[in-house]
Amino acid sequence: MTWSEYAWVAIEPIYQSIIAMPFITELQDGTLPIEKFQFYMAQDSGYLEHFGRALALIGARAHDTDDVLAFLRFGEGAIVVEKALHESYFNDFGVAEHGMLEPACHHYVHYLKSTAALAPVEVAMAAVLPCFWIYKKVGDYIYAHQHAGDNPYQRWIDTYAGEDFAISVRQAIAICDRVAAATTDSVRERMTEAFITASRLEYRFWDSAYRLVRWQSVG
Incomplete structure (x- = not known):
């Protein structure tokens, strides 16, 4: 069993919880309230900017030259997608700016950047x-379970179900399997722990968008 196969088994319950959550099921059938998708889009824009920086930092630290180039390209791709959000989805769904990072997004991006560093x-x-x-x-x-008819979120669905994105996913998995096979048992265990933690934060990201979780006012 490869590291990625083992890691996916570890997060399968999290994945099953994600595809069953209201944000996903309502996005799938096109009934997700617009304000929840607007919240999600704004936070995703902020997330992608920081995610791109984390990927670039990993690229700078990678040992293999091919991995350096791969992660720099991943980082560039994340920034390009973030810019595309402003030019397309933001206009389509009436989002002005991504604004401040709310708790779930803030936690996630700072976990990734601190881990990358x-x-x-x-x-x-x-x-x-x-x-x-x-x-x-x-x-x-x-994409496989969506209902027939017009879905206002179809372009978003097509983006993540597309082959261009699939190529990057397969490459990222292959890199992780290769470096996992070449490292120590201790580092492999830490890789799995990090994979599980980030998967939990993926769930929290969508859940917070559905519940519109913002920073509480204090003072």
């Missing part, structure tokens, strides 16, 4: 993998 690079690679892999799996699931 301070953990062994293999662990950092595992920490960013759920954003590739879970998004692809969720996109494929929604």
Whole structure:
């Protein structure tokens, strides 16, 4: 069993919880309230900016030249997608700016950036993998189970169910399997822990969008 096969088994219950959550089921059938998708889009825009920086940092720390190039391209792709959000989805759904990072997004991006900077690079690679892999799996699931008819979120669904994204996902998985096979048992365990933690944060990201979770006012 490869590291990625083992890691996916570890997060299968999280994935099943994600595809059953109201945000996903309502997105799938096109009934998700617009204000929840607007919240999600704004937070996703902020997330992608920081995610791109984490990927670039991993690229700078990678040992293999091919991995350096791959993660720099991943980082570039995340920034390009973030810019596309402003030019398309933001206009389509009436979102002005991404604004401040709310709690779930703030927690997630700072976990990824601190891991990218301070953990062994293999662990950092595992920490960013759920954003590739879970998004692809969720996109494929929604695409396969969506109902017939006009869905206002169809373009978003098509983006994550598309082949261009699938190529990056397969490459990220292959890199993690290769570095996992070459490292120690201790680092592999930390890779799995990071993969599980980031998968939990994926769930929280969508859940917070559905519940419109913002910072509480104090003072």
